Amino acid sequence: MASDKPSPYLVDAVKASASRFKETKNALEARQKELDALRAELETQRVEMDRQAERLRTEREDFQKEKEQVNAGRTSIDHDLATVRMDRERFAGEEKRVQDWARTLNEREKSIKENEDRAKRLDLxxxxxxxxxxSKIQSLVxxxxxxxQRERALADTIxxxxGMERGVADRDxxxxxxxxxxxxLQNERLHALEGREREMLKISEEMYARQKESAAQHESFVELQEVFRQELTRLASERERLAGKExxxxxxxxxxxxxxxxSGIEIETPPEIEVKAPPPPPTSEPRAPKPPMAAPTPPSRPSESFRDEIFEEEHVESRPKVSRADALERMTRALETxxxxxxxxxxxxxxxxxxxxxxxAFESGDYDTASRLAEEILRELEAIQLAR
Structure with missing residues (x-):
């Protein structure tokens, strides 16, 4: 019947599982073979290892024997070294003793030499x-x-x-x-000096009075100097003003x-006038009062009157009727006209x-005529202009 037939899917699955089983079985067999081969190799290796272990045991026993022999040799060597060290120490002690003996000998030789040198020095x-x-004994003698000899000379000098004392007593x-x-003589001179001192006191009193008079005269002279200085300064200022005008x-x-x-008018030009600055007023400082013999006497009244006359004449001369500037101005106006x-x-x-x-006339200083002529020219020219 159609329903009794197995399904194809199940058949395929069974086939696949069977094939898988075969494959796993084959793999297991191959693995078993490999394991058998490995087991045989391990057996052979175990046998070799046992052989090596026995060999090592024998070698260890031999090594232990050799070690015991080496230890015995080392103990003998240590004993020999100890004896050698003892011999060395003994030799070192003997060398030290020999060195100490040599040092002591050298020191003894040095001390002997020093003693010999000292003996020589002491002899010298x-x-x-x-x-x-x-030499001292000879010098003492x-x-x-x-x-x-000096005692003899001292007796002579005594x-x-x-004799000299006797002469000195006579001189005393x-x-x-x-x-x-x-x-x-001193008493007489003292009396004379007292008289002279009195005379000097009188003379000094007279000199003091004269000094007072000379001081008063000097003060008056100083006042006159101050007045003269003021006049000089005023004159200097006047000169400066005149110089500016010039x-x-x-x-x-x-x-x-x-x-x-x-303008074409030929006139000879006068030489240029050099205007000099006025000299500075003399500065006369009041001096200290001189000794009474050299004190200056006060100036007399006629000198003061003479000074006043000089100043008045200067004022009169410095004030003309027509000034120079006015004359020059009129001349310039006449020239322009x-x-x-x-x-x-x-x-x-x-x-x-x-x-x-x-x-x-202007150059000669006659400013009046110069101004008069200039005025005439101006009047004439003005008259001409008026006539035209």
């Missing part, structure tokens, strides 16, 4: 001391001889001193007499000359002559 010192003592007596005479006038003259030259007239065609030959005269 003793010989030098003996020589010194002999010589000194005793010199002392004896005798001389006794003479000096006492002279002192008495000198005391008398400078301005010189500049105006230069301007006038230039204007005349420009003459220029204008010339430009207008006027004949200015006469005016030129008058201007020359005014210039000459």
């Amino acid at each position: 010192e003793l010989s030098s001391h003996l020589k010194d003592s002999e 010589e000194r005793e001889e010199l002392a004896a 005798e001389r001193l006794v 007596k003479k000096l006492a007499k002279r002192e008495e005479e000198l005391i008398k 400078k301005s006038l010189v500049e105006a003259e230069k301007y006038l000359a230039a204007a005349l030259e420009a 003459a220029k204008k007239a010339r430009d207008l065609g006027r004949n200015v030959s006469e005016i030129r002559k008058v201007l020359k005269q005014a210039r000459a």
Whole structure:
């Protein structure tokens, strides 16, 4: 029947499981074979290991025997080394003893040499001391001889001193007499000096009075000097002012000359006037009062009046009727008007002559005539202009 047939899926699964089982069985068989081979190899290796263990046991026993022999040899070597060390220590002690003996011998030799040197030095010192003592004994003998000679000389000098004392006593007596005479002379001189001192006191009082008078005179002289100094300073200021005016006038003259030259009027230019600065006033400081014999006497009244007259004359001379600046100003105005007239065609030959005269008067210091001529020129020119 169709329902009794197995399904194909189950058949395939059974086949697959059977094939898998076969494969696993084959793999297990191959693994079993490998395990058998490994087991055989392990057996062979175990046998070899047993053999090696026996060999090692035998070798260990041999090594133990050799070790015992080595230990016995080492103990014998240690014993020999100990004996060698003892011998070395004994030899070292003997060497130290020998060195100590050598040192002691060297020290003894040095001490012997030093003792010999000391003995030589002592011999030399003793010989030098003996020589010194002999020389000292000789010097003592010589000194005793010199002392004896000096004692003799002292006895002679004592005798001389006794004679000199007698002479001194005589001189003292003479000096006492002279002192008495000198005391008398001193008393006389003292009386004379007292009289002279009195005279000097009188003279000093007179000199003091004269000094007072000279001091008063000096004070008056100082006051006069102050007055004179003030006057000098005032004069210096006046001179400076006049110098400034002169400078301005010189500049105006230069301007006038230039204007005349420009206008064609030939006028000789005067030489330039050098305006010097006024000298500074002398500074006279009041001096200390001199001794009474050299004290200056006060100035007299006529000198003061003469000084006042000089100052008055200077004031009068320094104040002219027409000043220089005014005259110069009028001349410049006349010159300008003459220029204008010339430009207008006027004949200015006469005016030129008058201007020359005014210039000459100005240069000579006659400012009145110069200003008068300038005014005449101005009046004439003004009259001409009015006539036109």
